[in-house]
Amino acid sequence: GAVVSQHPSRVICKSGTSVKIECRSLDFQATTMFWYRQFPKQSLMLMATSNEGSKATYEQGVEKDKFLINHASLTLSTLTVTSAHPEDSSFYICSARDMSGSGYNEQFFGPGTRLTVL
Amino acid sequence: EDQVTQSPEALRLQEGESSSLNCSYTVSGLRGLFWYRQDPGKGPEFLFTLYSAGEEKEKERLKATLTKKESFLHITAPKPEDSATYLCAVRSDFNKFYFGSGTKLNVKP
Numbered sequence: 001g002a003v004v005s006q007h008p009s010r011v012i013c014k015s016g017t018s019v020k021i022e023c024r025s026l027d028f029q030a031t032t033m034f035w036y037r038q039f040p041k042q043s044l045m046l047m048a049t050s051n052e053g054s055k056a057t058y059e060q061g062v063e064k065d066k067f068l069i070n071h072a073s074l075t076l077s078t079l080t081v082t083s084a085h086p087e088d089s090s091f092y093i094c095s096a097r098d099m100s101g102s103g104y105n106e107q108f109f110g111p112g113t114r115l116t117v118l
Numbered sequence: 119e120d121q122v123t124q125s126p127e128a129l130r131l132q133e134g135e136s137s138s139l140n141c142s143y144t145v146s147g148l149r150g151l152f153w154y155r156q157d158p159g160k161g162p163e164f165l166f167t168l169y170s171a172g173e174e175k176e177k178e179r180l181k182a183t184l185t186k187k188e189s190f191l192h193i194t195a196p197k198p199e200d201s202a203t204y205l206c207a208v209r210s211d212f213n214k215f216y217f218g219s220g221t222k223l224n225v226k227p
Contacts (some may be wrong), residue, residue, distance in 0.1 A: 004161075043217050046217075095162075106167055108164055110161050111160055112161045
């Protein structure tokens with residue numbers, strides 16, 4: 001149980017284009033999903049917290065107009081990187097909290113999406 | 119200020135050589151301390167949750183312990199397949215999660 005998928009796993013795009021990344025909780029409902037960014041050899045940097053049916057909460061320094069987050073259902077959140085530039089190239093990881101039973105606290109992570117902007 | 123500090127940054131062990139990873143934390147109201155394993159190019163894999171001082175959890179060669187200030191991840195007789203980066207995170211009273219920078223473990227055969 002507690003499986004989180006991400007799609008795509010890798011994406012290469014040209015500068016100026018927009019890229020959408022999907023995060024799905026496959027076997028549980030997640031009212032809260034998190035989006036992280038990870039640079040090489042560094043830990044996770046929380047970008048935003050996504051709550052189903054409401055606006056995402058962005059961390060300080062993260063541009064909400066550039067990183068659009070939509071959490072339309074209890075199993076799906078999307079991150080759209082708008083007008084991507086090379087400096088947006090990174091490893092993006094989502095996580096979801098299982099709100100049922102003993103799994104209330106843990107975050108379960110997706111496999112990540114490697115974004116390369118040329 | 120809430121924060122999580124992991125040490126060492128990197129650890130090299132011979133196969134079978136037991137050791138411990140440290141996670142020190144300061145947080146306003148601990149609502150859980152979490153250990154994850156991350157392999158290169160992959161998302162973190164959940165290992166343990168600890169809630170209160172004195173609590174211990176085990177999984178195969180791994181054992182996590184918790185005090186009021188820190189947590190240890192003990193690795194007993196590690197194997198090369200245990201090589202990974204181990205991340206520690208805490209959840210605060212304000213429902214915020216804080217991650218440490220991780221310990222990169224390399225187990226040589």
